[in-house]
Amino acid sequence: MWPEAIAIAAAGFAAGMINVVVGSGTLITFPILVLLGYPPLVANVSNNLGLVAGGVAGTIGYRREIAAHRGFALALLPVALAGGLAGATLLLVLPSSAFKAIVPVLILVGIILVAIGPWIQGRVAARTTRSSAADAPAEPDQAAGIPGGPGRRLGIIATIFVLGVYGGYFGAAQGILVVGALGILTTVSLGSVNAVKNLLVTGVNLMASIVFILFARESIDWAVVGLITVGAGLGGLLGARVGRRLPPALLRAIIVTVGVVALANLLLNS
Template sequence: MVAATGLSQSAGAWWEWVAILGAGFWAGMINVVVGSGTLVSFPVLLLCGYPPLVANISNTIGLVGGSLSGTIGYRRELRQNRSLARILLPASIVGGVGGSLALLVLPAEAFDTIVPVLIAGGVLMVVAGPLVQRRAARHADPAGRASTISTGRLGGIVGGVLVLGIYGGYFGAAQGILVVGLLSILTTESMQSLNALKNLLVMTVNLIAAIVFMLVAWNSIDWLAVALIASGATVGGIVGARVGRRLPSTLLRALIVVIGTAAIVNLLFLR
């Protein structure tokens, strides 16, 4: 298992601390508003010198606080779909366990190799995000009322949430966008209701993955990075739930694309 390296083993430049704290804030806010905050905080950890596996595990644990605060901020919308949430939560739990174990079982070299592809795929999903959200808006119930879901559709939703939970436990970038896309296709809920469900399911996957990592991959966790990401993300989740929805989504997406692209260039050409 890769030992944790980075700021916790060296003093680190003060600007790296500020960069990671700020990345955590933006990631927490973006996760609540759009999804895909991992594509801000994870690449910043890479740019600060963390090995990909350590960065991924530390980032996942750190983002739990932001996901939790964002979910609490959306509790009003979440009450509209309590029944559906109770059905989908077990799928997220199982998926989170499966994905996090897959990350630990597969060789670290395999994750290092696939990281640029995962980041690039996540960036493309973020760029395509407006199309997903427009589709969700077209299919939404304007009044935000819960619709009746057939047994077949419910099975498709549960299966899709399980698969996305596995992906989220393994890496997680743009998981929120994929969840919104899935729910928008198979339900007719309002956009805010979809976002509330997305926040709950992503938070659950992150929490389960974090527990698994702490139980079986303690040496691959950089706790200073976790603390910085968690501090920023928790505040970012609160801001995202309250005022983040008013920020231009194009600004948030542009930030993700720039940082994600910089991380890919760093991994492929500068290391």
Template sequence: MDLLEAALILVAGTAAGTINAAVGSGSLITFPTLLAFGIPPVTANVSNNIGLVPGGVASVWGYRRELADQRRRLLVLGSMSVLGGVVGAVLLLVLPASAFRSVVPVLIGVAVVLVALQPWIQRRLARRRDGREARADIGPGAMVATALIGVYGGYFGGAQGILLVGALGTLMTESLQRLNALKNGLVTAVNTVAAVTFLVVAPGQVDWRVVVLIAVGSTVGGLIGSRIGRRLPQPVLRAVIVVVGLLAIVNLLRPA
């Protein structure tokens, strides 16, 4: 890895941390960047996951006010996220690398569609909330959805946050800002438990140079994203994520 590649990975990590805190789908920036520099897909995914954990912690800290009265949600849904994250991380490690290379383009494709449709999803959620009071209860549907998204997040994770906001927004009547804060906590739980699993079970898949660069960048980005929130130019960010995601699909589908 030369100096230019290191600088670009650091920039990608900062962008991912910012996008994750304010929108979600930051992995669609960092993961394709790592692939472009020739890092094997599984190693890129594992290292990216570990590197994004500090950024997630920073985003949770930035949204601490919105999370102050959601501790029960974090505890209950967070336990579902942890269970799902462990399952997803184990699947990544036990399935052959060829399976990951085959499945991830599909996952990225789904993630790109979700990112592109996010404004429509938000409008639908806003209309659904009209005239209704926020509910603090957590039903079985929210728990199952969180666990399944946790499996997805432990295995890959791109657009995990968009999936959570969309799913929980249809199951709980809540503001998008508070859902975004909850999403940051749940995604961080998934990434953390997956990172621990990777470190314990497959430390050889970790590229520590990548981890450090993304960790530094994502921490800075997490603090930035949590501060500016909706003031980010989301249409521009959404367009960048979609383009990068499509490039990642093309890169993964190319003959090895």
């Protein structure tokens, strides 16, 4: 019993820290829970609830970076919450196999987006000086909150909603996908995108958790939730401290590395 509890708490700690810095912590906790004999649905739902604490801790740790882009973050948060609600609902009414089948593809797309983000950002900044200025921290409270013209704003909203659906349904590497997408669609710095990512992903997990508590209590193992909560909370606090000190190039390298490992893990265990 104690070895199992320690393993779950340790996995929660690692997942909480990785989620704050890059995302994809679910790919640590979920496989471990399944390996320990928990049914996949119970593992998925319990893991989601437990990782909320790490997300909250990380979001608080990045509060200064989020405040610098307050208008941007607050404009996207309701979109992410709506996606999380839709995704959690789908998890309860549809077989998980259909959505899990495209998880490797989504992670691969995220890796590519993160890797080519600097080149795309440079092209966008060169062509759209106004968008670059609107995204600068000096003007975080722009009227619309989301940078760019109507087309780009719509693209950002649609992307965050779809990723919110994915996060509410399963969530593995959701953070990598959010960072990759925002890195392509905006000229906000990677460090700031990572901070906003923590807020959005935490919101998605919280919304999904509410749905699960209300409508899927039989799929919740509260002992697992408690262990992951403690571990993820501590990991999230440490991750926020570490992540803020990482230079953008190193952060991007970590994101790509974790994404590749997550993709290999999924393919080997599928």
